[in-house]
Amino acid sequence: MTNTAAVAPAPWPAPRAGAPVDATVRVPASKSLTNRYLVLAAVADGPSRLRAPLHSRDSVLMVGALRALGARIEEVPGDGGFGPDLLVHPLDPAADLGEATVDCGLAGTVMRFVPPIAALVRGRVGFDGDPHARNRPMDAVVDALRDLGVAVEDGGARRLPFTVGGTGSVSGGHLVIDASGSSQFVSALLLVAARFEKGLHLEHVGKPVPSLDHIRMTVAVLREAGVEVDDSVPHHWVVSPGPVRAFDVRIEQDLSNAGPFLAAALATGGTVRVPDWPEHTTQVGDAWRSILARMGASVEYDGGTLTVRGGAPIRGIDLADASELAPTVAALCALADGESRLTGIAHLRGHETDRLAALVAEINNLGGDAEETADGLIVRPRPLHGGLFRSYADHRMATAGAIIGLAVDGVSVEDIATTSKTMPEFPELWRALAATADRR
Numbered sequence: 001m002t003n004t005a006a007v008a009p010a011p012w013p014a015p016r017a018g019a020p021v022d023a024t025v026r027v028p029a030s031k032s033l034t035n036r037y038l039v040l041a042a043v044a045d046g047p048s049r050l051r052a053p054l055h056s057r058d059s060v061l062m063v064g065a066l067r068a069l070g071a072r073i074e075e076v077p078g079d080g081g082f083g084p085d086l087l088v089h090p091l092d093p094a095a096d097l098g099e100a101t102v103d104c105g106l107a108g109t110v111m112r113f114v115p116p117i118a119a120l121v122r123g124r125v126g127f128d129g130d131p132h133a134r135n136r137p138m139d140a141v142v143d144a145l146r147d148l149g150v151a152v153e154d155g156g157a158r159r160l161p162f163t164v165g166g167t168g169s170v171s172g173g174h175l176v177i178d179a180s181g182s183s184q185f186v187s188a189l190l191l192v193a194a195r196f197e198k199g200l201h202l203e204h205v206g207k208p209v210p211s212l213d214h215i216r217m218t219v220a221v222l223r224e225a226g227v228e229v230d231d232s233v234p235h236h237w238v239v240s241p242g243p244v245r246a247f248d249v250r251i252e253q254d255l256s257n258a259g260p261f262l263a264a265a266l267a268t269g270g271t272v273r274v275p276d277w278p279e280h281t282t283q284v285g286d287a288w289r290s291i292l293a294r295m296g297a298s299v300e301y302d303g304g305t306l307t308v309r310g311g312a313p314i315r316g317i318d319l320a321d322a323s324e325l326a327p328t329v330a331a332l333c334a335l336a337d338g339e340s341r342l343t344g345i346a347h348l349r350g351h352e353t354d355r356l357a358a359l360v361a362e363i364n365n366l367g368g369d370a371e372e373t374a375d376g377l378i379v380r381p382r383p384l385h386g387g388l389f390r391s392y393a394d395h396r397m398a399t400a401g402a403i404i405g406l407a408v409d410g411v412s413v414e415d416i417a418t419t420s421k422t423m424p425e426f427p428e429l430w431r432a433l434a435a436t437a438d439r440r
Contacts, residue, residue, distance in 0.1 A: 009217065011388055012416035012427065014405020015434030020270030020310070021406075023436045025261045025429060027274070028082040029054040029251035030283055031422045032214060035062045035109040037249055039191045041088035042071040042117060044225065048088045053081030053251050057421045058107040065102040065114045069121050070095050084129075090246075093168045104129030104160065106352050106393065106421065107252075111160060112141050112188040118164040119150040120195055128161035132393060135159070137350045140185035147175055148196075154317050171195025172241070174296040178206035180220050181350055186237065188405035193239035194227045204235040210347040211323045217282035224249070229346055237244040252278050255285025257423050258306075259328040260399040262288050264433055266297050266310040266332055267406045270434070277306040284323055291319065295332055315379070316340040322396030324351075327396040330359045331403040333379035334368045346375040352421075353392035359400065362389045366404065366411065386410020 003332030038063075047135055051061065054241040062074050070091040100123055104111035107212035110173070118125040128134075137156040144160040153163035172193065185201065186209065193200035193247040209215065219229050219237070226245035258274050265272040277302075278286075289306065293299045295317050300308040316338030322329050326345050333340035348355035356372050361396060363370040366387050369380040389401030391414045398419050405411035419426035 003383070006218050009415050009417060011412035011414055014402050014411045014413050015269070016398065016409055016432055017264070017268040017406045017434050017437035019437040021264050021268045022271050023261070023433045023434055024273045024275065025258070025433060026081060027253050027261065027296050027429070028056065028277065028423055028425060029080070030056050030254040031056065032217060032283065033221070033251050034059050034186070035113065035307065036191065036218060037251065038062050038066060038086070038088065039117065040221060040225050040244055041247070042066045042069070043089050043120065043192055043195050043244050044090050044246045046090070048246045049248045050086040050088065051078055051248070051250040052082070053086050054254065054422070055083035056424055059104060061105045061110045062114075063105070065093070065110050066117070067115070067409070068102050069117055069125065070097060076107065076256055091121060092414070093120050095122065097121055097123050097125065101126045101128075104131050104133055105150060106130045108182065108184050108351070110185040111136065111138060112182070114193060115141055115145060116188055116192045117237045119145060119166045119170050120168065122168045122191060124163055124256070124421050126161065126163045129392070132353065133160050137181040140181060141188055144175060144177050144185070144189060148172065163294070170196045170370045172200045172261045173199040173260055174203070174204055175202045177232060179209045181209035182347060183209055183211040183214045186215050190218050190222060190229070190239055190382045194222070194242050194244055196241060199241035200239045202237045202239070205365045207216045209235070210321065210344070211244040211284065213282065213284040213323070220282045231408050244265050248298050252281060254422065255281065255283040255288065256324050257285070259285060259288050259325055260403055261429070262292060262306070263332050263403050264309045265308040266292065266295060266314050266408055267335055267403055268437060269310045270424060270437065271307065275305045275306050277301065277304060279304070284325065287325060291317070291322075291325065291329060295336065313337045316379075319346040324396065327355060327359060327400040328403065330363065330370070330377060330379060331400040334363045334370065334404060336379070337381050339381065340379045341376065341394040343373070343376040350398045351410060352394040353397065355394065355397065358390070358392050358394065358397055362401065365389070366408065384408045388412050390414045391416070391418050393418050395419045396425070399426065406434060
């Protein structure tokens with residue numbers, strides 16, 4: 001009998017930098033922007049082009065999901081350094097899909113952004129994903145669709161798997177949701193709201209919405225596409241009905257994914273430059289400029305290049321709402337000479353894994369002193385040693401382990417390939433970064 005059980009990948013020996021690194025790094029496009037533009041292109045009034053988009057597991061899953069709903073997406077030659085451009089022909093709401101299925105993988109943008117689009121086509125669309133995807137919060141999306149009159153079959157679980165029964169149109173109007181579990185619940189509805197017959201007045205009630213920067217990003221890309229959005233009243237977003245204008249856009253590189261490379265400057269006392277850093281952006285990763293400076297780095301922005309220099313001891317930090325940047329910050333905190341407190345990130349328990357519990361477990365497994373709080377982490381200075389840093393199928397856990405491995409002998413990372421979720425090139429780019437220490 002053939003054994004078909006999956007074989008766990010061998011641990012990845014994290015490169016140790018025995019000297020300061022000195023590197024110039026370009027990273028692939030933003031996942032958040034790529035998947036938002038893909039959604040908008042699928043409901044636009046004509047073909048749209050995404051230049052230098054991300055090509056990773058999350059973006060591939062989004063492309064597959066939109067194709068399942070009837071959008072035609074072609075790869076066309078471009079000048080991006082990480083893959084071709086994408087030409088998107090929008091879906092036809094009059095077409096009858098019959099039965100379709102969407103694989104969400106572990107991508108929050110797919111499992112949350114695509115069901116409202118499925119309500120705008122005719123047919124039954126089934127949604128499922130990786131095993132852990134069934135644990136990720138989905139209740140706000142399921143409840144919102146039902147409140148909008150859309151049929152959702154989920155066996156009462158309000159989680160994956162479920163089926164959306166689309167009729168080709170959604171009335172829209174005033175909708176109240178609790179988006180305290182994820183800002184993606186708001187973005188999911190705003191991205192398609194202009195296609196609702198009455199538009200949408202979306203109101204949030206409950207605890208604060210985390211990661212508001214991501215909602216501001218959504219509003220910005222909607223306005224670029226000619227959609228009228230009024231967000232002047234806190235916790236209210238009013239989207240007027242109307243067309244989504246087709247567009248031709250170049251995607252910014254992923255500033256959150258640039259974070260581990262910039263963090264390497266502090267971890268090794270070296271210098272890392274990222275060219276083509278946007279002067280103005282909606283990406284949360286732009287916060288690296290202030291975060292890394294507060295942790296002891298010299299940060300300079302000149303001519304479109306962000307340069308981070310380490311050398312001084314890494315300082316502990318008190319930081320609120322670090323959002324998706326928190327795992328990288330926590331890795332630096334584990335190497336710092338003072339206590340750090342990260343707050344306002346309770347929602348990370350519902351990400352690819354429970355990131356708070358995972359960070360505490362893995363930092364402490366290497367000899368560190370990390371503690372979970374109600375809404376974040378406390379990390380105290382303590383000498384670290386080598387060992388296995390588990391990734392939990394979470395790309396940001398894998399990169400956090402790689403950062404610690406630059407400064408600590410003998411660290412290996414479980415399943416470094418999980419970085420393919422948003423940056424398949426990470427292992428290659430990281431080895432090249434670490435190798436610059438050997439050339440000094």
